[in-house]
Amino acid sequence: MPPSKYERELRFIDSEVARLNRALQAKIASMPASPVEAAEKADEVLGLQDKIAALIARKREIEDSFIKAGMQLPDTERSMNATVHNAGAFEVHSREEAEALAAAMVGTAPAAPTSEDSILAEIKSVNEELRSVEDRIVQADIEGDEDEKQKLEMMASSLRSRRDTLVQDAKAARTAAPEPEPVPAAEADPETEKRIAALEEETRALRAQVGDVRTGMQDVKDQLRQIMSALGIQEDD
Structure with missing residues (x-):
């Protein structure tokens, strides 16, 4: 090949x-x-x-x-x-x-791409890849290579799923409301600055909490396995 x-x-x-x-x-x-x-x-x-x-x-x-x-x-x-x-x-x-x-x-x-232009560009790329895979499916079918054909059909299915997701993302990007422009620093009064500082502090605290959650994911997995074991559910079922 x-x-x-x-x-x-x-x-x-x-x-x-x-x-x-x-x-x-x-x-x-x-x-x-x-x-x-x-x-x-x-x-x-x-x-x-x-x-x-x-x-x-x-x-x-x-x-x-x-x-x-x-x-x-x-x-x-x-x-x-x-x-x-x-x-x-x-x-x-x-x-x-x-x-x-x-x-x-x-x-x-x-x-994942967020702007409409970048999403459309990725859709075009997925379409090109899908056409290539479909050509290879036909070739594998002609040659009687069932293993290759099955693998390529799985790839094509994943690409179509990816394209459908991107199409929905493009629709969402087109209908999304534009973000409001930030208030210039010169126009912000002391009360607004205090609120901004409080929000920044809350953001830092939330990020720290997210970090704790991520580091504790292994414990969550262990607990889930214990739950599955108690319910008589095997991982390979």
Whole structure:
């Protein structure tokens, strides 16, 4: 297979990992208080982490093929590359390693585009990638390569889902009201300055609380596992 095919797949893997990381963060942030609902949510979190681990394993497989062929690894400017290489190899041998690796990657994904122009540009990029994947699906079908066809169909489904999300983001960006202009410092009276200072102090306190929540996520996961165990729910169910 030509190197360009591998490069396209590597770009897709990075885009998909970034999307899954955002979904993972959203689920962790909205963890319900009910034990039953929390157990269900924990199972969804584990499922996302397994998907991330599978993508990383595929990435290692592609990079190994370049190394064995004596070829230079493609430079796709992947934001995840430095994070994972600094942490070590991509190999994942257990669910615990998958959870640890996925947790280490949370927060490293690039932020979703917010302006309408940037969203439209990304939609165009997704469309181009989707057309390429669909061409490869047809080729795999002609060649009778069912494994390749199934993998490509999964990639196409993820790209369509990503495009639908971007379309909704573009609609939201178009209808969003413009932010009010800040009050010039010269026009702010002493009372306003006091309120601003109080808000800044509250913001710092909230950031500290968020940091405490993040550092305590492992404890939350352990508690969720205990809840699941008490309810007789197995992680692999």
